[in-house]
Amino acid sequence: MQKAATDQTPTGLAETTLLPAHPDVDLDRFARLGTLALGVPVALVSMVSRHGQVFPGAVGLPEPWQTERETPLSHSLCQHVVTSGAVFAVEDARLDPLTADSLAIPDLGVVAYAGAPLRLPDPGTGLAEAGSPVVGVLCAIDGAPRRWTDEQLGVLKDLAAACSAELGLRVLEERNRLLLRLGDALVGARTVEEVSTTVARVTSTELGGAWSGLLLPDGHGRLRFTTLETLPPGTAPAWRTIDLDAPVPSAAAARERRPILFASVEELRAAFPLVETKALMPDFAASAYLPLLVQDRLIGVLCLVWATERQTLEAEADVWSALARFTAQALDRAMLDAERRSRAQVLQQSLLPRLPESTGRLQVRGRYVPATREEQIGGDWYDVVVGPQGAVTLVLGDVVGHDMAAAATMAQVRGLLRAFVWDRGESPTGPVERLDRALPGLGVDALATLVVACVEEGPEGYTLRWTNAGHPPPVLLHPDGRTELLTGAPDLLVGLVADAPRHEHVVDVPSGSTLVLYTDGLIEQRGRSLVGGIERVRESLRGNRSTDLDVLLDTLLEELVGNRGEDDCALLAVRFP
Numbered sequence: 001m002q003k004a005a006t007d008q009t010p011t012g013l014a015e016t017t018l019l020p021a022h023p024d025v026d027l028d029r030f031a032r033l034g035t036l037a038l039g040v041p042v043a044l045v046s047m048v049s050r051h052g053q054v055f056p057g058a059v060g061l062p063e064p065w066q067t068e069r070e071t072p073l074s075h076s077l078c079q080h081v082v083t084s085g086a087v088f089a090v091e092d093a094r095l096d097p098l099t100a101d102s103l104a105i106p107d108l109g110v111v112a113y114a115g116a117p118l119r120l121p122d123p124g125t126g127l128a129e130a131g132s133p134v135v136g137v138l139c140a141i142d143g144a145p146r147r148w149t150d151e152q153l154g155v156l157k158d159l160a161a162a163c164s165a166e167l168g169l170r171v172l173e174e175r176n177r178l179l180l181r182l183g184d185a186l187v188g189a190r191t192v193e194e195v196s197t198t199v200a201r202v203t204s205t206e207l208g209g210a211w212s213g214l215l216l217p218d219g220h221g222r223l224r225f226t227t228l229e230t231l232p233p234g235t236a237p238a239w240r241t242i243d244l245d246a247p248v249p250s251a252a253a254a255r256e257r258r259p260i261l262f263a264s265v266e267e268l269r270a271a272f273p274l275v276e277t278k279a280l281m282p283d284f285a286a287s288a289y290l291p292l293l294v295q296d297r298l299i300g301v302l303c304l305v306w307a308t309e310r311q312t313l314e315a316e317a318d319v320w321s322a323l324a325r326f327t328a329q330a331l332d333r334a335m336l337d338a339e340r341r342s343r344a345q346v347l348q349q350s351l352l353p354r355l356p357e358s359t360g361r362l363q364v365r366g367r368y369v370p371a372t373r374e375e376q377i378g379g380d381w382y383d384v385v386v387g388p389q390g391a392v393t394l395v396l397g398d399v400v401g402h403d404m405a406a407a408a409t410m411a412q413v414r415g416l417l418r419a420f421v422w423d424r425g426e427s428p429t430g431p432v433e434r435l436d437r438a439l440p441g442l443g444v445d446a447l448a449t450l451v452v453a454c455v456e457e458g459p460e461g462y463t464l465r466w467t468n469a470g471h472p473p474p475v476l477l478h479p480d481g482r483t484e485l486l487t488g489a490p491d492l493l494v495g496l497v498a499d500a501p502r503h504e505h506v507v508d509v510p511s512g513s514t515l516v517l518y519t520d521g522l523i524e525q526r527g528r529s530l531v532g533g534i535e536r537v538r539e540s541l542r543g544n545r546s547t548d549l550d551v552l553l554d555t556l557l558e559e560l561v562g563n564r565g566e567d568d569c570a571l572l573a574v575r576f577p
Contacts, residue, residue, distance in 0.1 A: 027057025
């Protein structure tokens with residue numbers, strides 16, 4: 001459906017028409033009923049704009065008009081119905097001073113004419129009220145003089161009312177389609193920027209090329225556009241912020257908590273004569289300013305503007321209310337998500353360890369990447385503990401769960417294990433066995449996979465002793481680019497059995513090697529097997545073996561996780577000089 005726009009003053013014509021100049025089966029049917037009910041050879045469903053008239057419904061016109069379905073205003077008697085907003089009838093157009101010069105007489109064969117206005121029904125009552133915008137005309141035409149009886153004009157008005165109801169149903173379907181698509185699109189909008197972009201995209205495609213802008217309170221008595229890029233080209237930067245007491249419609253909508261609608265820019269300037277004391281307005285015609293409310297709390301204002309006037313603006317008040325409600329709900333959800341993410345980031349930073357400043361000659365780097373969802377925090381962690389005698393122990397683990405609760409449990413598990421590792425310079429199995437016993441004894445309900453590895457430096461190089469509690473195997477990158485999986489049969493997860501047996505594994509590490517420990521968030525992605533994920537880790541390490549350790553880890557994350565992590569991910573890398 002082509003979108004309409006008008007200022008609809010008593011002498012005004014629309015800038016555009018509700019429907020284009022194409023045959024419409026349903027409206028042709030109304031024209032045919034008009035010819036039968038009134039006994040005339042020609043009947044039209046006509047729509048008039050400042051640029052001419054179109055006939056989506058037409059029966060009996062001479063060619064080429066019946067095929068082309070449009071004429072200039074010089075051929076329009078229907079314009080008198082639109083401008084007056086009332087039934088208009090003449091017995092002989094050739095003799096009436098208002099119509100005698102119309103080219104409809106010689107070109108279309110119009111002599112007798114009667115037209116009744118088509119109005120969109122009010123959304124609340126379902127009735128076409130007298131003050132509703134005139135969107136078209138149902139007219140009857142005869143090629144000979146005719147005196148129109150009251151009964152005939154009554155029949156014409158009844159047919160016009162039925163035709164108006166048909167047009168109203170179409171507008172309603174269009175509204176529902178818009179709201180359905182907007183609702184579907186906003187489901188996936190998780191940030192304020194995504195809400196703004198989604199509303200701009202849907203309104204542009206569904207509302208006849210409308211622009212939209214989202215204004216948010218800044219807490220200092222001002223409204224601020226999230227972006228000016230979704231507004232008409234040439235929008236002055238001065239409009240980026242608007243004082244809440246400014247004499248402009250967006251601020252008024254926020255103050256008064258009600259939609260403010262203008263079918264034309266002239267209406268806007270008449271209502272807000274000081275609007276351009278702030279800055280020149282961009283080039284637009286119709287506009288709507290919708291307060292975004294959650295209960296009674298104002299969270300923003302949605303501005304919609306059109307390049308042309310919009311004939312149905314007031315009649316679509318229920319659309320704007322629903323549009324504002326959908327947008328407010330999505331915006332409120334995005335703000336709550338942002339608040340949760342902020343809290344989660346603070347918690348995450350507090351839980352991440354500070355790697356020791358001195359680990360002998362070893363170079364150690366860690367990374368934590370949150371999942372791209374919810375609170376963006378989970379139970380993955382890394383740690384490096386330097387004991388009283390300088391022994392270096394590496395820890396990497398993953399508590400089962402993907403939320404705040406998992407993060408809190410991880411903090412308890414990490415704290416216990418860190419203390420056990422530092423307290424005694426024992427083999428890597430010792431702290432894990434003590435952790436197995438401590439968890440049920442302290443009432444900590446936790447399941448976790450982990451790797452604990454002790455580094456020993458000798459005259460010939462390094463030795464690594466490690467134990468694995470159900471965790472993906474670390475990868476050792478040799479100086480020549482060869483990769484080795486530190487497998488060995490993994491033991492049970494921590495937290496399953498208090499006295500589960502733990503086994504130690506040993507490997508000699510050549511100088512110049514790099515050890516990488518990781519959680520399953522690095523290798524487990526939708527559409528990829530765990531074996532395939534591990535192989536991709538090995539490929540990435542082989543291809544970047546000579547790079548700086550920070551670059552090595554960043555490249556590994558970029559290649560395997562990117563910006564689509566489905567789970568949080570921890571990495572710990574050690575380079576042996």
